[in-house]
Amino acid sequence: MSTEVSVSAINQELDTLNMSNELSQKYLLFISDGLDFGVKASYIIEIITNHHITPLPLLPSYIKGIINLRGQIIPIIDIRSKMGKMEGEHTNYSCIIVLDINSVMVGIYVDTVSLVADIDESKISPPSPHNKQELVNGMVSMADGKTLFLIDCEKLVEN
Amino acid sequence: MDNEMDSLLETYLFETNSLMNHLDEILLDAEKSKRLTVDDVNEIFRIMHTIKGASAMMEFNSLMTSAHRLEDLFFLIRDRGVEVFDEKCDEQLHHEIFDLLFEIIDFMRSEIEKVENGEALTENIDKYQEKINSYVNKIKVAFGEEAPQQENTAAAPSAPSAEQAFSFPDASPYFLKIKFDEGIGMENLRAFMVINTLQEEGLDFKFYPEDVESNPDTCEAIIHDGLILSFAEKNTAEKASSIVQNMGNISSFEMMIQEAPPVENKSEIHASDSASAPVPEKKPASQGSEVSRSAAPAPHNPPQKQSLISVNLTKLDNLMAIVGEIVITEAMVTASPDIQGIKLDNFTKSARQLRKLTDELQDIAMGIRMLPIAGVFSKMNRIVRDMSQKLGKDVDLTIIGEETEVDKAILDGIGDPIMHIVRNSMDHGIEETVEERIAAGKSAKGHITLAAEHTGSEVVISVEDDGQGVNTEKVLQKAARNGLLTKPESEYSKQEILNLLMMPGFSTNSEVTEYSGRGVGMDVVKKNVEKVGGIVTITSEEGRGMKTTLKIPLTMAIVDGMEISVGESIFTIPIMNIRQSFKVSADEIIQDANRGEIVKRMDEFYPVFRLHELYQIPTEVTNIEDGILMWVETADKSYCLFVDELLGEQQVVVKPLPSYLNSFDVKSAGIAGCTILGNGNISIILDVLNLYQMAQAY
Numbered sequence: 001m002s003t004e005v006s007v008s009a010i011n012q013e014l015d016t017l018n019m020s021n022e023l024s025q026k027y028l029l030f031i032s033d034g035l036d037f038g039v040k041a042s043y044i045i046e047i048i049t050n051h052h053i054t055p056l057p058l059l060p061s062y063i064k065g066i067i068n069l070r071g072q073i074i075p076i077i078d079i080r081s082k083m084g085k086m087e088g089e090h091t092n093y094s095c096i097i098v099l100d101i102n103s104v105m106v107g108i109y110v111d112t113v114s115l116v117a118d119i120d121e122s123k124i125s126p127p128s129p130h131n132k133q134e135l136v137n138g139m140v141s142m143a144d145g146k147t148l149f150l151i152d153c154e155k156l157v158e159n
Numbered sequence: 160m161d162n163e164m165d166s167l168l169e170t171y172l173f174e175t176n177s178l179m180n181h182l183d184e185i186l187l188d189a190e191k192s193k194r195l196t197v198d199d200v201n202e203i204f205r206i207m208h209t210i211k212g213a214s215a216m217m218e219f220n221s222l223m224t225s226a227h228r229l230e231d232l233f234f235l236i237r238d239r240g241v242e243v244f245d246e247k248c249d250e251q252l253h254h255e256i257f258d259l260l261f262e263i264i265d266f267m268r269s270e271i272e273k274v275e276n277g278e279a280l281t282e283n284i285d286k287y288q289e290k291i292n293s294y295v296n297k298i299k300v301a302f303g304e305e306a307p308q309q310e311n312t313a314a315a316p317s318a319p320s321a322e323q324a325f326s327f328p329d330a331s332p333y334f335l336k337i338k339f340d341e342g343i344g345m346e347n348l349r350a351f352m353v354i355n356t357l358q359e360e361g362l363d364f365k366f367y368p369e370d371v372e373s374n375p376d377t378c379e380a381i382i383h384d385g386l387i388l389s390f391a392e393k394n395t396a397e398k399a400s401s402i403v404q405n406m407g408n409i410s411s412f413e414m415m416i417q418e419a420p421p422v423e424n425k426s427e428i429h430a431s432d433s434a435s436a437p438v439p440e441k442k443p444a445s446q447g448s449e450v451s452r453s454a455a456p457a458p459h460n461p462p463q464k465q466s467l468i469s470v471n472l473t474k475l476d477n478l479m480a481i482v483g484e485i486v487i488t489e490a491m492v493t494a495s496p497d498i499q500g501i502k503l504d505n506f507t508k509s510a511r512q513l514r515k516l517t518d519e520l521q522d523i524a525m526g527i528r529m530l531p532i533a534g535v536f537s538k539m540n541r542i543v544r545d546m547s548q549k550l551g552k553d554v555d556l557t558i559i560g561e562e563t564e565v566d567k568a569i570l571d572g573i574g575d576p577i578m579h580i581v582r583n584s585m586d587h588g589i590e591e592t593v594e595e596r597i598a599a600g601k602s603a604k605g606h607i608t609l610a611a612e613h614t615g616s617e618v619v620i621s622v623e624d625d626g627q628g629v630n631t632e633k634v635l636q637k638a639a640r641n642g643l644l645t646k647p648e649s650e651y652s653k654q655e656i657l658n659l660l661m662m663p664g665f666s667t668n669s670e671v672t673e674y675s676g677r678g679v680g681m682d683v684v685k686k687n688v689e690k691v692g693g694i695v696t697i698t699s700e701e702g703r704g705m706k707t708t709l710k711i712p713l714t715m716a717i718v719d720g721m722e723i724s725v726g727e728s729i730f731t732i733p734i735m736n737i738r739q740s741f742k743v744s745a746d747e748i749i750q751d752a753n754r755g756e757i758v759k760r761m762d763e764f765y766p767v768f769r770l771h772e773l774y775q776i777p778t779e780v781t782n783i784e785d786g787i788l789m790w791v792e793t794a795d796k797s798y799c800l801f802v803d804e805l806l807g808e809q810q811v812v813v814k815p816l817p818s819y820l821n822s823f824d825v826k827s828a829g830i831a832g833c834t835i836l837g838n839g840n841i842s843i844i845l846d847v848l849n850l851y852q853m854a855q856a857y
Contacts, residue, residue: 052839054843055728056825057843058825066817066833068840071480071481104819105817
């Protein structure tokens with residue numbers, strides 16, 4: 001009896017939550033090879049810098065290796081080489097964004113992270129047909145005139 | 160809600176499966192002694208009753224009905240007396256009951272399997288019902304009763320007639336019957352708490368059994384008949400029922416009114432928690448049989464109370480992972496470079512204490528995952544029994560060391576291989592006819608021995624039969640026919656020939672029988688055993704039998720490893736794979752035309768693989784004299800790995816690689832997993848066998 005009531009209450013709550021979500025979503029912005037990218041904040045566990053990456057032999061070059069994050073072993077994908085670009089130099093700004101994508105944990109290695117922004121989802125346009133980047137599933141024009149490419153996280157862990 | 164159902168289902172499957180296994184054991188034992196004892200009958204009755212109840216709650220009708228019918232059958236036997244059954248029924252009937260039971264149990268097992276796989280259950284089980292009914296009739300005839308008439312009441316006690324049998328303990332007009340969740344334990348105290356709560360509300364009533372508080376034996380009665388409260392007033396009864404309704408752990412309660420013609424369930428409300436799955440109509444019937452059972456009191460074994468709990472395996476895995484972390488962190492703290500060279504008496508003392516405790520913790524955590532191998536072994540009893548009958552071979556199975564404990568993950572991995580070997584022994588090992596055995600100077604009865612024992616860090620499991628053994632000639636011919644030979648026939652040693660049996664694509668029996676030779680053979684056994692880190696060896700003496708031995712490490716979670724470095728990378732080679740490590744001078748290395756570098760050790764030549772080349776790791780150590788050779792071996796492969804440096808021995812906790820990497824086939828690249836070293840760095844654990852195969856392809 002009581003369970004029924006609580007379930008419907010939760011559903012209602014979820015509905016309202018979804019509604020507010022439809023308007024805007026938080027995205028983490030990062031830069032890779034001079035371009036701005038965004039990744040949905042809800043996937044992000046944390047951002048780490050200066051972490052030792054253990055390379056694994058015989059893997060595609062975009063897999064930089066694995067890290068030990070407090071006892072969890074997490075594979076690291078280099079977003080530059082995943083997108084078919086040259087591997088960048090390691091700098092003080094280079095960092096790893098740790099994502100939990102449908103409970104698959106991966107880290108993406110990026111040049112630098114910039115900020116967290118609210119993005120109006122209705123303003124997201126589909127990637128241009130010329131775009132060969134299969135990891136990108138949307139584009140947004142930012143206030144400062146730059147274009148932001150949104151990363152399709154599920155695609156990232158798809159094999 | 161979904162989760163709750165899931166965990167409910169999980170518990171159901173776990174309990175039902177263990178009950179079925181227990182049932183199998185009872186029946187096999189009983190069949191051996193060719194009679195059912197009073198204890199057996201009681202126990203079977205109890206098991207069927209539990210399965211029936213649980214299945215009813217989960218709405219698995221086919222299971223519920225089958226269990227119900229068997230319960231009826233055993234009720235009948237128990238009611239008329241087991242001695243009478245023994246006396247009046249001839250050999251044939253005794254034999255039949257076992258076949259019937261095994262058949263129904265198999266059916267129930269297949270239904271449980273369907274539940275596990277989320278498939279729909281069989282709807283029409285008339286076939287099985289019919290069988291039980293006809294058997295019931297037969298024994299009734301044997302008992303000298305009128306079969307058809309009796310059948311109606313015994314086989315299907317209908318609700319009203321059963322309810323009438325309910326005996327009211329006193330003359331009060333209103334009764335409340337409360338049942339607790341099945342298997343909850345301490346029913347008497349729970350009953351007492353219910354009573355207490357109601358008394359605190361100032362209600363006036365009587366309760367049965369009357370000595371719930373002081374007498375733990377009343378548990379049984381409460382489980383069977385429920386807690387009975389009797390009220391003089393209707394409104395007190397109603398008030399009580401509204402209070403009881405909100406209490407936890409109550410599976411059902413109903414109000415009954417005395418003197419109302421056929422007692423009706425005025426209100427059957429199911430408590431809100433786990434029992435939200437509706438209990439089907441069947442409930443009254445089951446209560447009916449309980450009541451009539453308590454009316455004819457039979458000596459009932461108190462259920463063996465085991466202090467066991469069932470825990471989700473992932474929880475144990477998490478525990479194991481955390482413990483591994485603690486062990487590593489402890490090493491990190493005590494060996495911290497910050498405190499090196501400083502004299503810290505108290506710290507050292509506490510650190511030593513900490514080490515002792517973490518070691519203990521690790522042992523305990525690992526112990527939790529250990530299960531006796533008996534579960535796997537006892538299943539073989541059944542297989543041998545069934546195959547003996549089908550193949551007409553008389554075979555005895557001896558089990559030794561069933562209490563040997565093995566890691567759960569390994570236990571799951573070796574069930575199928577052992578079953579396969581036993582089947583092989585039954586099918587191909589033991590001679591077709593008794594005459595053949597006698598002619599060979601053996602006892603008429605075949606023997607299969609299943610043994611398990613611990614030897615330090617390994618568990619050794621062997622399956623031995625005294626059958627016809629392996630004809631090496633035939634094996635060699637067959638291997639030649641299948642194109643499995645890699646060198647002239649005459650060069651094969653006996654052991655090598657026996658190893659051919661485990662090659663993929665080799666099966667000595669060309670016919671596919673029901674039990675073995677389904678295109679899979681010993682190669683699958685070998686693969687499965689290797690998956691859990693073990694090795695298989697076969698020994699055989701033609702005409703004397705065959706022995707298959709599985710050597711399996713006790714646990715896969717912790718490995719004694721040797722740390723080595725290549726360039727910047729650190730690798731772990733399991734110690735059990737290492738034969739030797741040595742330095743060589745350049746002239747000891749021979750360039751073989753097609754195999755690359757080889758080295759001679761103990762009069763044999765072994766290939767040398769350079770790990771930095773295989774894995775394309777940049778390193779400064781490329782001169783064979785600067786690095787070190789690790790002589791490794793596994794199963795029948797033996798070779799040398801050239802690495803930069805030996806770092807030292809360490810016990811490591813094996814961590815699987817992230818699942819994301821599985822699609823890149825890291826396993827076949829020779830990587831078994833990874834581990835975290837004391838300084839937080841990751842070391843890659845090598846799989847010596849896969850590395851060899853990779854190097855061959857390289």
